[in-house]
Amino acid sequence: MSLAVIHTRAQLGVEAPPVAVEVHLSGGLPSMSIVGLPETAVKESRERVRSALITAGFDFPQRRVTINLAPADLPKEGGRYDLAIAIGILSASGQLKGWKASPATEMIGELALSGDIRPVRGILPAAVAAGKLGRALVVAKENAEEAVMAEGTEVFAAAHLLELVAHLCRQQPLPAQVPADCTESVRPVPDLADVKGQLQARRALEVAAAGGHNLLFSGPPGSGKSMLAARLPGLLPPLEVGQRLEVAAIASVSGQSVAPACAGIRPFRSPHHTASAIALVGGGSHPRPGEISLAHQGVLFLDELPEFPRRVLEVLREPLETGEILISRAARQTRYPARFQLVAAMNPCPCGYHDDGTDRCLCTPDQIRRYQMKISGPLLDRIDLQLQVPALPAETLLQPGAAGESSAAVRERVMAALERQLGRQGKMNRELSGRELEQVCALDASTEALLVRVMQQSQLSARACHRLLRVARTLADLAGRDTVARQQLLEALAFRGLAGGGWC
Known part of the structure; x- marks a missing residue:
């Protein structure tokens, strides 16, 4: 019996919880099953991985292959686990000479039938999470620019399964990716x-x-x-x-x-x-x-x-x-x-x-x-x-x-x-709370009396009053003032559509 564990990441909102791809080879009729709450696209990875391995020139083991995606209670979706499953099968069957599966490297990518590695969504959260644990991340070429935004994460990008195998077996190491200048591809903001x-x-x-x-x-x-x-x-x-x-x-x-x-x-x-x-x-x-x-x-x-x-x-x-x-x-x-x-x-x-x-x-x-x-x-x-x-x-x-x-x-x-x-x-x-407004928006007696009159005559809610004070505080900051004066409150009233009340 042979066992290999490859580490990857799921996608849950903007988080990337860890997933361990456990590949087990045992005797019995040749078959391949995936467990661990996989959805349809994950189940279909059986055929993608099988074809990719055969097309790339590897032997698909004629044994009973069991793949567990742990933890079992986390829903798994998409083709992001293809690459980890393929490397797990190669490792468990002894086709990766000189390399042993290690938690120090995580892999995410979808496989084409030709063995090409395709990009997936949600790479950046995965790169950030991997970097916090000091792990390297292997992704598709198209995901490299996004993954290197996570500073401190070592990122390797491969276009084909054979490139990754050559890297893991130290035959032709992949270069670590470096951040690129992305300002050239961004349209200017209107002036x-x-x-x-x-x-x-x-x-x-x-x-x-x-x-x-x-x-x-x-x-x-x-x-x-x-x-x-x-x-x-x-x-x-x-x-x-x-x-x-x-x-x-x-x-x-x-x-x-x-x-x-x-x-x-x-x-x-x-x-x-x-x-x-x-x-x-x-x-x-x-x-x-x-x-x-x-x-x-x-x-x-x-x-x-x-x-x-x-x-x-x-x-x-x-x-x-x-x-x-x-x-x-x-x-x-x-x-x-x-x-x-x-x-x-x-x-x-x-x-x-x-x-x-x-x-x-x-x-x-x-x-x-x-x-x-x-x-x-x-x-x-x-x-x-x-x-x-x-x-x-x-x-x-x-x-x-x-x-x-x-x-x-x-x-x-x-x-x-x-x-x-x-x-x-x-x-x-x-973002100021009501208590903080009392401290940073303290009003003098005449300005406070004006605000009370506005609230009573215009029937403003407590929320509207707080938002009025926040705007007045911003106007004071633009004017370089430490306190909110009557002028700022009147301008805030005008911006609230309350300028016609004869408050002056």
């Missing part, structure tokens, strides 16, 4: 200098970037709402090392490119209004991350907000507060991070021209009310900045050289404000 006019909307973008606040633009078609929203990622600071790994891990398990995260660019997701609730928050029989997780540490832009089904929008309420989403199924639960900035755009009425200074709007008051009520009060309560974006006059639009500041200039002020926040409280203003 704020392209936007003409809209000074208040540009200011709102700066405040949203500086404090991580949610933002809603409302205005007629063609006023520049979508154009403004697309410029927000360019105002945000680059992703830090830890954030890059988080964002890249989500992209990895979703089968998307990790190059933008590698370059430090924050995600910008803009799903169509026909997206389902599962597409937005994630799910499925094998839970996958949704748009809110793909926008983690970046921006989620919802254009034509009232056109989204109301039940779809309501699923955003909890992630906006907690920064994560827990997807529960009968067999297991999967948790994905979802700390994103929500930027939304909407028209004021079905035709879009209500209250734009012209007589183009033909909507009845009842149609306007029903259209605006598609967005629930609790969801609006979670949006810090709510701004009207008017259409630009023709002379401003056609005036040459009327562009404002560039994204780089605004980003400098944003980063200065962020440094003040991190130095004072160790987190962004949007």
